Amino acid sequence: MANGRRKIAVIGAGNVGATCAFVLAQMKVADIVLLDIYEGFAKGKALDMSQNANVLNYDGRITGTADYNDIAGAEVVVVTSGFPRQPGMTREDLIGKNADIVSQVGQGIREHAPDSVVIVVTNPLDLMTYHMQKVTGFPAERVIGQAGVLDSARMAHFIALELGCAEEDVSPMVLGGHGDTMVPLPRYTTVGGIPITQLMSQDRIDAIAARTASGGGEIVKLLERGSAFYAPGSAAAVMAESVLNDRKRMLPASCLLSGQYGLDDVYIGVPCIIGAAGVERTFELELTADELSSLQGSGNFYKTQLSELLGY
Ligand code: APR
Numbered sequence: 004m005a006n007g008r009r010k011i012a013v014i015g016a017g018n019v020g021a022t023c024a025f026v027l028a029q030m031k032v033a034d035i036v037l038l039d040i041y042e043g044f045a046k047g048k049a050l051d052m053s054q055n056a057n058v059l060n061y062d063g064r065i066t067g068t069a070d071y072n073d074i075a076g077a078e079v080v081v082v083t084s085g086f087p088r089q090p091g092m093t094r095e096d097l098i099g100k101n102a103d104i105v106s107q108v109g110q111g112i113r114e115h116a117p118d119s120v121v122i123v124v125t126n127p128l129d130l131m132t133y134h135m136q137k138v139t140g141f142p143a144e145r146v147i148g149q150a151g152v153l154d155s156a157r158m159a160h161f162i163a164l165e166l167g168c169a170e171e172d173v174s175p176m177v178l179g180g181h182g183d184t185m186v187p188l189p190r191y192t193t194v195g196g197i198p199i200t201q202l203m204s205q206d207r208i209d210a211i212a213a214r215t216a217s218g219g220g221e222i223v224k225l226l227e228r229g230s231a232f233y234a235p236g237s238a239a240a241v242m243a244e245s246v247l248n249d250r251k252r253m254l255p256a257s258c259l260l261s262g263q264y265g266l267d268d269v270y271i272g273v274p275c276i277i278g279a280a281g282v283e284r285t286f287e288l289e290l291t292a293d294e295l296s297s298l299q300g301s302g303n304f305y306k307t308q309l310s311e312l313l314g315y
Contacts, residue, residue: 015084022236109138150181151255184301
């Protein structure tokens with residue numbers, strides 16, 4: 004039955020998509036449409052989540068579908084469809100299979116939710132976000148990649164463990180690509196307003212930065228089947244809510260660069276403001292020569308991959 008509520012679509016009802024939908028349901032911001040190629044899978048997850056509404060006191064409608072007509076009117080579309088990593092794989096190993104899925108999903112979004120803001124979670128993240136922008140033809144500010152919120156949260160957790168402090172007091176900053184080339188920025192990472200460079204030794208900071216960069220791989224190895232989903236799904240939900248409610252959260256996210264940091268025509272993680280229009284503004288931080296060269300190295304790595312593996 005039609006109602007006056009707003010709509011978010013989540014494509015892919017797997018681990019990341021279902022988690023994202025579940026977190027969004029608890030935020031009570033919109034009705035949620037969960038779309039998967041396996042209709043019963045999407046419907047089953049949606050029904051299970053709907054039956055949880057009484058337990059957790061949320062009231063938006065959650066429906067499952069395989070039909071793109073059902074995403075019409077969605078203001079935000081979160082894309083999680085695609086294969087996750089298995090032990091021993093890099094995110095880039097997923098590129099062929101997941102590019103085909105993003106092509107298919109992107110066409111569905113272009114046709115049925117042409118005014119939406121798209122948040123991509125499918126890996127390899129920065130490459131798939133670029134591909135999604137090309138497939139939809141949406142302006143770049145309406146296609147954003149989720150990675151920085153997750154990578155920063157991983158770093159925050161390791162810092163909180165190290166200092167024995169509350170997670171919420173850590174303000175982390177991780178830029179660059181969502182992979183081995185990510186660029187944790189300890190100089191811009193604070194706890195209760197104090198830079199971590201004043202709170203722990205360089206050795207410990209280096210160890211935390213390294214563990215952050217391989218944070219997803221650590222989980223893939225432990226799980227032995229599939230990859231992380233609680234934090235990635237929640238991170239995407241936070242971004243979606245910032246768009247839907249025009250919160251203008253300042254978050255790191257994968258954005259199309261056009262000259263910032265000396266990089267052009269590549270998606271990579273930078274700080275930005277996320278609101279109703281999508282990426283409303285990106286920020287160019289002052290970086291040391293080493294930090295800048297790491298970020299440019301990350302951007303250039305993805306530029307090469309875009310041309311060699313995706314033909315851009
Ligand atoms: N259209 C819609 N859904 C699809 C399509 C498609 N063309 N192809 C696959 N899917 C669905 C699958 O049916 C599955 O339900 O995508 C879902 C993926 O779920 P999982 O296998 O559980 O993977 P998940 O852990 O959720 O990861 C999804 O997010 O973090 C990234 O690297 C991860 O690329 C992976 C993606």
